[in-house]
Amino acid sequence: MKIKLNLGAISEPLQSEKLKTGDWGTHYPVVDKEKCNGCKTCEQYCPDLCIEVKEVGEEKYAVVDYNYCKGCGICASVCPFEAIKMELKDIFKV
Amino acid sequence: MKKVVRGFYSVAYSVKLCRPNVICAYPITPQTEIVENLAAMYANGELGEAEYITAESEFGAASMLVGASAAGARVFTATCSQGLILMSEVLFNAAGMRLPIVLVNTNRALSAPLSIWNDHQDSMAMRDAGIMQVYVENNQEAHDMIPQAYKVAENKKVLLPFMVCMDGYKLTHAYEPVDLLEQEMVDSFLPPYEPAAYMTTKKPLAFGCYAPPHIYMEFRVAMQQAMERAKDVMLDVFKEWAEVSGRDWGGHITVDFPDSKIFVVAMGSVVGLLRKVVEELRNEGLSVGLIKIRTFRPFPVEELREALKDAEKVIVLDRSVSFGYEGPVSIELKSAIYGYSSAEIYSFAVGLGGRDMPKDFLAKIIRDVAEGKERPGFAFKGYQEFEEVIP
Numbered sequence: 001m002k003i004k005l006n007l008g009a010i011s012e013p014l015q016s017e018k019l020k021t022g023d024w025g026t027h028y029p030v031v032d033k034e035k036c037n038g039c040k041t042c043e044q045y046c047p048d049l050c051i052e053v054k055e056v057g058e059e060k061y062a063v064v065d066y067n068y069c070k071g072c073g074i075c076a077s078v079c080p081f082e083a084i085k086m087e088l089k090d091i092f093k094v
Numbered sequence: 095m096k097k098v099v100r101g102f103y104s105v106a107y108s109v110k111l112c113r114p115n116v117i118c119a120y121p122i123t124p125q126t127e128i129v130e131n132l133a134a135m136y137a138n139g140e141l142g143e144a145e146y147i148t149a150e151s152e153f154g155a156a157s158m159l160v161g162a163s164a165a166g167a168r169v170f171t172a173t174c175s176q177g178l179i180l181m182s183e184v185l186f187n188a189a190g191m192r193l194p195i196v197l198v199n200t201n202r203a204l205s206a207p208l209s210i211w212n213d214h215q216d217s218m219a220m221r222d223a224g225i226m227q228v229y230v231e232n233n234q235e236a237h238d239m240i241p242q243a244y245k246v247a248e249n250k251k252v253l254l255p256f257m258v259c260m261d262g263y264k265l266t267h268a269y270e271p272v273d274l275l276e277q278e279m280v281d282s283f284l285p286p287y288e289p290a291a292y293m294t295t296k297k298p299l300a301f302g303c304y305a306p307p308h309i310y311m312e313f314r315v316a317m318q319q320a321m322e323r324a325k326d327v328m329l330d331v332f333k334e335w336a337e338v339s340g341r342d343w344g345g346h347i348t349v350d351f352p353d354s355k356i357f358v359v360a361m362g363s364v365v366g367l368l369r370k371v372v373e374e375l376r377n378e379g380l381s382v383g384l385i386k387i388r389t390f391r392p393f394p395v396e397e398l399r400e401a402l403k404d405a406e407k408v409i410v411l412d413r414s415v416s417f418g419y420e421g422p423v424s425i426e427l428k429s430a431i432y433g434y435s436s437a438e439i440y441s442f443a444v445g446l447g448g449r450d451m452p453k454d455f456l457a458k459i460i461r462d463v464a465e466g467k468e469r470p471g472f473a474f475k476g477y478q479e480f481e482e483v484i485p
Binding site for chain 1: 191298301303309
């Protein structure tokens with residue numbers, strides 16, 4: 001599918017709200033719900049407020065906001081249970 | 095109506111006929127009188143609704159034009175040398191924002207050492223900006239090129255800045271008979287500017303927005319495609335101009351004596367003199383032709399391949415140097431004809447910083463190449479032997 005490209009990179013106001021910066025990164029975090037116990041360490045360390053522990057029914061685990069996550073990997077690095085893994089995005093796979 | 099005017103006036107008068115909305119400039123030798131003439135026309139109320147803005151620098155002038163152009167104005171500026179490179183940050187932006195700004199560059203050498211005289215180093219520094227560049231041979235061509243520049247730049251298939259390059263002093267200060275255009279004719283050739291997109295206070299827009307790696311490249315590809323389309327648009331516009339004005343300046347290149355074994359390739363005002371030199375050398379029995387490159391960007395790749403396919407020797411006269419390699423025109427030409435011509439290429443940098451290039455000097459270069467006294471490759475011609483000393 002062809003993408004739409006504005007002539008001269010011309011943009012209307014307030015487009016930044018629609019700008020999903022999540023595609024900036026090369027990697028993205030994947031949470032293993034089994035290993036995650038909802039300790040919120042990742043939540044506190046995320047520099048972009050992009051990971052949040054949510055209660056879903058009986059379970060409690062970290063949920064990533066991929067719209068804005070830039071894939072820095074801090075959450076994976078600080079997780080005490082090794083419940084978060086950084087995966088390379090498909091478009092960067094050679 | 096034919097009048098004897100200076101190069102400055104031939105440009106200024108033509109700009110006036112194109113009905114610009116905003117003119118913004120900062121004076122620099124040898125461009126000054128172009129904008130002085132326009133300022134006088136403005137003061138006398140001859141520019142209609144146009145705004146003439148005196149800028150505090152070339153950077154300011156170019157920036158104001160970007161704003162004006164983004165607001166939908168037909169704009170004009172003129173500059174050269176240090177002024178052009180001061181504008182460069184803005185002009186690279188203007189190209190990316192796809193604003194059809196028309197500017198005249200009165201080619202002048204770059205500092206240091208300070209020189210106000212003519213060569214092509216300034217516009218060559220803007221080679222990769224995404225700006226169309228046409229080099230004119232005389233003041234009539236400069237006069238005729240302004241309406242064509244607007245028509246090409248404003249074409250929806252193109253939308254890129256257009257720089258008309260005319261040699262400083264050699265053309266700007268020269269008095270020549272110029273057939274001045276009529277307003278009616280220019281009006282029918284060049285319709286009022288209809289911007290593709292423009293901002294107003296009611297409809298604000300941002301131009302040249304932030305483009306992260308996932309999208310930046312596409313915009314640059316789009317610029318290249320616009321340049322490629324510009325090649326065809328230019329040919330259409332040049333042809334239309336020849337029909338309506340009766341003056342045919344040719345396409346992207348012009349070729350004199352296409353069956354020659356040796357070709358001289360040059361741009362700008364020196365072409366006029368070379369025409370005379372080539373004619374005389376042909377009378378001596380030398381098989382020499384002349385190629386004038388008019389459009390340097392987009393570069394006339396196919397045209398040169400065709401023109402030089404059977405050439406034996408090609409002499410490129412550059413008016414600037416890419417230090418550490420050779421003259422830019424020669425570099426481009428070699429790259430263009432690689433694999434299409436087996437001609438030996440003789441690349442000479444001549445006439446830097448206004449160094450005179452008399453007829454005999456040019457004839458000797460061509461004769462020496464013809465007689466095998468020169469080796470293919472790069473050399474400076476017309477300088478004194480020297481030794482650098484610490485003062």
